[in-house]
Amino acid sequence: MSQTNPTIVRTRFAPSPSGPLHVGGARTALFCWAYAKAHGGSFILRIEDTDQKRSSDAACQALMHDLRWLGIDWDEGPEFDGIGGGDFGPYFCSKRLDIYHKYIDQLLDEGKAYRAFETPQDLDAARNDAKRQKHNYRYDRSALKLDQATIQAYLDEGRPYVVRFKLPNDEPILVRDEVRGEVTVDPKEMDDFVILKADGYPTYHFAVVVDDELMDITHVIRGQEHLNNTAKHVLLQDALGFRRPVFAHLSLIFNPDGSKMSKRDKDKALRSAVREENIQSSPTPTISDETWQWWSQSKDHQLDLDDTVALADALNLVLPEIDVDDFRRAGYLPQVLVNYLALLGWSPGNDVEKFDRAFLIEHFDLDRIIKSHAKFDRDKLLAFNLDAIQAMSPKQFRDLWYAHCREYHPKFVEELSPEQFDMLAAANQSRSKTLDDTVKSSQFFIMADDAIEYEQTKAVRKALCNGDPSGYDHLAAIKPLLADLTDWTKDAIEPVVDKYSKEHANGKLGKVAQPLRIAVSGSTVSPAIFETLAILGREAVVNRITRCLANRQQFLDTSNA
RNA sequence: GACCCCAUCGUCUAGCCAGGUCUAGGACAUCAGGUUUUCAUCCUGAAGACAGGGGUUCAAAUCCCCUUGGGGUCACCA
Structure with a gap:
């Protein structure tokens, strides 16, 4: 409609580096990226650091790291890890101050903007007054009434000021949005908003309009919280003689309880x-x-x-x-997060749910973006993650789990031999919903034999104490069989325990496997028992059985108490 | 409060734009049964939604209006 027949699609993600990248931002970035890639265009990363107080370089680095982890690579933007750069830089707003000032001066010269000298305190007071009187606050344009001499005097004395944009007229502003259709905003709902702050930095509204124009951005895809602001941007674009990009505003993501997903x-x-x-x-x-x-x-x-x-x-x-980093630590796979995030607000139709980045590049478009809000469903993400982990080759999983452990649980890498680690990875793969999922229940693999603590639960007591022979009796009986085993592998252990359980436990493997599991792990949860024993090694297994048996009386005493 | 946006199973959604093929499809979660040496898996099945009310039409989940509910914005934050 109002767009200028763009030949090359250019989208941008323009985060404020004021904190970790959360999933909402990641989804916006993903959609921008996917749209550009799906249309043979470029995806640009621009750092919106116009808030001096809140921006930090650390946050900026973390943000870029998260984006790369997700596979959302930018064609232009800050240089990072081998990507970035481009002809439309600098890609940091804080380095474009002179550019903004040029356009500010232009508006000032043309009478489309004006200086205002009220302090933040003045404005707060006025806002509170308005609130008390139960009407909406609008800046009263009093700075517009200042005569030239007064303004010059203020300027000469170095009084701080902001620059406000002068709303041109009362005509309703029509914004065409690709996901929402046409939205009209009455200018009476706005006031002469600030475009240049007292610290010389532009506000978001001004920077975004200037940067999008100068960077040839054709499609602005962003969160719905900007829908109302778009009217301001459109006005600014008209005043500056800029082109109007295509807008697409995404609905927000919420917590399962309906509250807004937030950093807090x-x-x-x-x-x-x-x-x-x-x-x-x-x-x-x-x-x-x-x-x-x-x-x-x-x-x-x-x-x-x-x-x-x-x-x-x-x-x-x-x-x-809530942050991308949280999901990485928790052991979600980036491609799964991308898949899930894409599904949260977009659908390819035809009941297709599982797809990868290549599929997005092939099929993503604005017309299938969902208009309603979505709640973030961790269970579904978890299910997707499990599916992806189960679909991996054992080698892939082993390597990924190794990298995850090295980063977040180095003890597994340090305490286990490479052979043990590989076996543990294999034993854990099909039962890992995330890379972190089995870490907790696998702690006993890296503990000293005498550090195992036996859980005081009903299930443990039952497995150990109930029946005749009891679990303890089985342990005592099977210990020498295991101790005498020369070939300590899963395939060698299995027939021994099987044979024993056939002869002494009515063929009920569980009667023997559970006490063994408790003896070596302290709890009723572990990978499959033969793998578990094989990984631990004969010495540890025998030691732990011995210790468990020695602890028999004490366990009975405390569990009766 | 004003303005703007949204509304299909508990959740994410398909279907809506081009009304009939919808006794509304899929996925996750739930429940039941089964497999299994624990947990987690895995297999089979079940239950489960067009927010309400008005229109338009031969026909409405689909188009229009109102109500209700949810959300967003009203900063020298982005």
Whole structure:
């Protein structure tokens, strides 16, 4: 409609480097990327760091790392890990200040914008007044009434000012959106918004319009929170004589409980856990008392990531996963996250659900974007992840799991021999919903024999104590058979235990396997028993059985108590 | 509050734009049964939705209006 028949599609993802990349942002980036790639165009990454206070280089690096992990590579943008660069840079807003000022001056000269000298405090007060009187606040244009001499005097004395865009007229603004159709906004709903802040940085509205024009962006795909802002952008584009890109606004992603997925969710989870358990001071050794005090004072005080994780660990709390990094740590596969994210707000139709990036490049288009909000369903993601893990070759899984362990659980790499590690990977693959899933239940593989603690649960007691012969009796009987075994492999162990259970447990393998499992792991959960024994090695297995038997009386005493 | 957006199983969605083939399809979750040495898997089956009300039409999940519900925006944040 209003677009200028673009020949080459150019999309951009323009995040603010003020924190970790969350799944909502990742989905926006994915859609921008997919659309560009599906139409033979370019995907541009631009860092919207116009908020000096909140932007950080660390956040920027993390963001690019996350994008690359997901396989969302940019054709142009900051240089990172071998990609980036391009002819339309710089790709950081903070390095384009002179460009913005040129256009600000242009608007100022043409009388389409004006300087305003109110302080933030002035405006806050005015806003509060309006609120008290229950009407909507609009900037009253009082700066427009200032005469030239006064303005010059203010300027001379170095008084800080902002530049406001002067709304041109009262005509309704028509925005054509590819997913929502035509949206009209009444200018009466807006006021003369700020386009240049007192610190000399442009606001988002101004920077985005200038950058999109100069970078030849043809399609603006972004979150729905910008739908109303688009009217401002359109006005600015008209005032500056810029082209109008195609707009597509994506619906938001929500938590299963209907609340908006937000960076604050982790903090919220922590606070409610603390409240529920009525914890009054920092559980040592997690965070310092000073930090605890500060954090407790206000909901606006949020712990940094390390402290959040430390506290959550101490409370045995699983933090909600909302950032891309959370999903990586939790052991989700990037291609699965991409698949799931794409499905959350887009559908290829025909009941197709499982697909990869290549499929997206082949089929992605704006017309199948879903208009309604979506809730993030972790169960479904988990199911997809399990499917993907099960579909991998044993070698692929082993390598991936190795890399994951090396990064997040190095003990598995350090304590186990390569042969043991490979066997454990093979034993865990089909039962791993995520790369992290079996780490917890596999701890006993890397523990010292005498560090195993026997779970005081009904299932453990039953397996060990019930029946005649009891699990303990079986353990005592089978121990010498295992101790005498020379060839310690799964294939050698299996017939021995099988034979024993046929002769002494009515062929019920479970009667023998469960006590064995408990003896070596301390619990009723482990990979298949023969694999488990093979991985542990004869010495450890015999040691652990011996220890379990020696502990018999004590276990009975404590479990009766 | 004002303005804007949205509305199919519990959840993600197909179907809607081009009304009939929809006693509404799939996936995840749930439930039941089965396989299995534990957990997790795996197999089979079941239950489960067009928010409500008005229109238009021979015919409405599909088009229109209202109501209700949900969400977003109203910053010198993006």
